[in-house]
Amino acid sequence: MSAWPFPFWIAHRGAGKLAPENTLAAFRLGAQHGYRAFECDVKLSREGIPFLLHDATLQRTTPEHGVAGERPWSELSRIDAGAWHSRGYAGEPIPSLDALATYVIANRFALNIEIKPTPGLELLTGQVVGRETRRLWQGSGQLPLFSSFRPEALTGARETAPEVPRALLIDSLREGWLDEARALDCQAVVTNYALMNFETTARIHAAGLKALVYTVNDEAAAQWLIANGVDGIITDAVDRFSPAE
Ligand code: G3P
Numbered sequence: 001m002s003a004w005p006f007p008f009w010i011a012h013r014g015a016g017k018l019a020p021e022n023t024l025a026a027f028r029l030g031a032q033h034g035y036r037a038f039e040c041d042v043k044l045s046r047e048g049i050p051f052l053l054h055d056a057t058l059q060r061t062t063p064e065h066g067v068a069g070e071r072p073w074s075e076l077s078r079i080d081a082g083a084w085h086s087r088g089y090a091g092e093p094i095p096s097l098d099a100l101a102t103y104v105i106a107n108r109f110a111l112n113i114e115i116k117p118t119p120g121l122e123l124l125t126g127q128v129v130g131r132e133t134r135r136l137w138q139g140s141g142q143l144p145l146f147s148s149f150r151p152e153a154l155t156g157a158r159e160t161a162p163e164v165p166r167a168l169l170i171d172s173l174r175e176g177w178l179d180e181a182r183a184l185d186c187q188a189v190v191t192n193y194a195l196m197n198f199e200t201t202a203r204i205h206a207a208g209l210k211a212l213v214y215t216v217n218d219e220a221a222a223q224w225l226i227a228n229g230v231d232g233i234i235t236d237a238v239d240r241f242s243p244a245e
């Protein structure tokens with residue numbers, strides 16, 4: 001098992017809600033606030049190019065509609081992913097994973113790639129994101145961290161990039177969640193922070209894994225989680241939580 005690659009504080013979708021999520025402008029803003037580790041959501045274009053978008057559909061964060069993964073990259077790359085947020089970000093494009101990799105590797109930032117497949121494409125998305133991540137990070141001396149709510153996506157990523165550490169994301173303590181993480185050779189479990197407490201961190205640690213949480217924006221909650229042993233916090237509040245490392 002390779003060394004744990006992550007700083008404690010991780011900026012959610014680049015810079016939380018302060019900039020348009022999952023754009024390079026957001027990562028730049030998060031970095032201006034001192035962040036050196038970032039989470040992003042990645043899915044595939046129609047021809048299989050990994051790009052950043054949270055939702056399966058385009059309407060919340062762009063002027064377009066419909067399933068993003070049904071569009072070719074030639075269309076996706078020209079869509080405005082900034083204007084919905086505020087005028088100053090109008091024209092900010094949807095980035096490819098390739099473009100984000102260039103940015104984070106140049107700055108030696110840590111990246112948590114949440115594999116967020118278009119429904120029905122879980123295994124394929126994991127396989128392709130794994131293959132592309134391996135190619136993009138090769139020779140950089142760094143590795144990102146994969147995470148996903150979808151175990152099939154982590155299975156796919158393990159097939160094509162077994163050396164890249166994996167984390168199982170969970171939003172409920174469903175039957176067998178820790179066994180699932182172990183079966184996928186995960187190095188971490190990332191839970192909704194409402195699920196995490198001393199007992200849960202202790203169970204995760206006893207299995208030899210790290211315990212991370214999303215999305216913590218409240219100071220008292222963060223302090224409580226730290227006291228209960230979490231190994232990392234994903235936050236929107238990049239202007240209020242100053243990363244120590
Ligand atoms: O990866 C942690 C967090 O981003 C998971 O939830 O919906 O914000 O992608 P979501």
Ligand code: MG
Pocket residue numbers: 039040041114
């Ligand atoms: Mg996410």
